[in-house]
Amino acid sequence: MNCALIFAGGSGKRMNSKSRPKQFLELHSKEIIIYTIEHFEKHPDIDAIVVVCIEGWIEYLKKALKKNGIEKVKWIVPGGETGQDSIYNGLKVLHDNCPEDTIVLIHDGVRPLIDEELITNNINCVKEHRTAVTVTPVTETVMLTDSDNQVYTSVERAKCRLAKAPQGFYLKDIYGAHMKAISENIHDKIDSATMMSDYGYSLYTVECGSENIKITTPADFYIFRALSDARENSQIFGI
Template identity: 30%
Template structure:
């Protein structure tokens, strides 16, 4: 095997997750404001050593899946089976024509896998052909019989909690799954157990205590609290923009096309609301302003939709491991009247930024016929953004 193996990842997301409570399959519920499955898939989609990401989904969840993972790069999902084992087998068969060297098999309900764990998985599979991440057991474990009586106390030093991604040479784990299917064995709870049954020696490598599987409502509550505590660096930024009117028949304001007797004089589409929001977000990040990232002198931004600018600013927050807590825009103009358009603008900002509409505010005021806005020579906008980042000294 070469030093740079072709690596594929299977994301198992066909389960129903009934123990997690209401709200639909747990992999499509949100944790920290993002769908669980998006958090689970993104580290593999973004990892430079992973060539292929193969989701396994329930065919009833097509719309949920497409919405949850929009923007990620992955193969067409394969349909899952009645058991986890059957779903993994389906994913392996879907990858057979790609012939990867190594396959990583990961549960969609583990949304906190890191790039470091993925790297260790690939390295371990190269060396051993079959390896799983584990974490130490910190509590004393008891073996209890059907009457509720303790039968034994296993030696804790030998116990480990098995995690995913479990890593294998692709050819050997595919052969093991095919053999199990042919012999009617469908009772394995993870791929390591199936591999052991097939005669493989399964090694272990260092897992991550944070790489927990979400199973119960309490798991969701605990991890929400942990995420909130980890994003303790609360930042606020403000923005301001103004554009004069020129010839035209519409204005772009907060991502909404507004019919008007004039247009904006601007290099891009002149959306003062989104431009002010971009500056507010960049200000909270202490990362320059809109002009430094999208200079008006650059012809590629001529006539550009300001949606792209806001998406970029939001991406800068995500890249820092943060989230946006609140966005607010105040528009200053005599006309057009903003009130009837307020909800459409809030919705559009929410769609572009991924921030829930309940955390987006659009306000408006006039300047009492004073100044350039009062003379209807243009529109001004102020904005504020509150973001939360991981605390780094």
């Protein structure tokens, strides 16, 4: 069984949108989170989806899902105090309803520029290695600085990757890691891959293109609009 856990529990303060959270901003009358969910909805190997949502927006999300014909979202749960807590809320539902060998792809609700191949590659990577972390090669020089903002070394760019999403794991493994973190009163892990690494799991990567952006700022939204329109035009005109 393969499930997607879509994390959309943040309010998105950097987007400067006063009317609604960033995941519910619309492009062509469709919310960003719906664009994201549709990739998993349409994928033949995804069996079910759980969405972690800001509690006050759950009813709005239900209406948007119905409006857009989304059928694979089986559970919607409220977010927690931190990103880690929110993801745990989604994992808890999966743990209560799915086999422990279920593959879980954890993905940002505001990362809509993925595709079927990337989802497939993540599933296959988990099957082969138990973990999958989507990454993008670094294209610019990375420098390390000290507390005085003085550069003390440059990192070899060929070895650097930017961690993105989806991130895939077996349900038993990722849920167990979360339970261990909770037992240690840790609630602020940066992301799932970091947590798994900290608890001894080897991480294996799946590469994606640079267009797999997380929509965090107004500039990101305009990039999303341009790339989304370009994808649509290529389908229409056969480019």
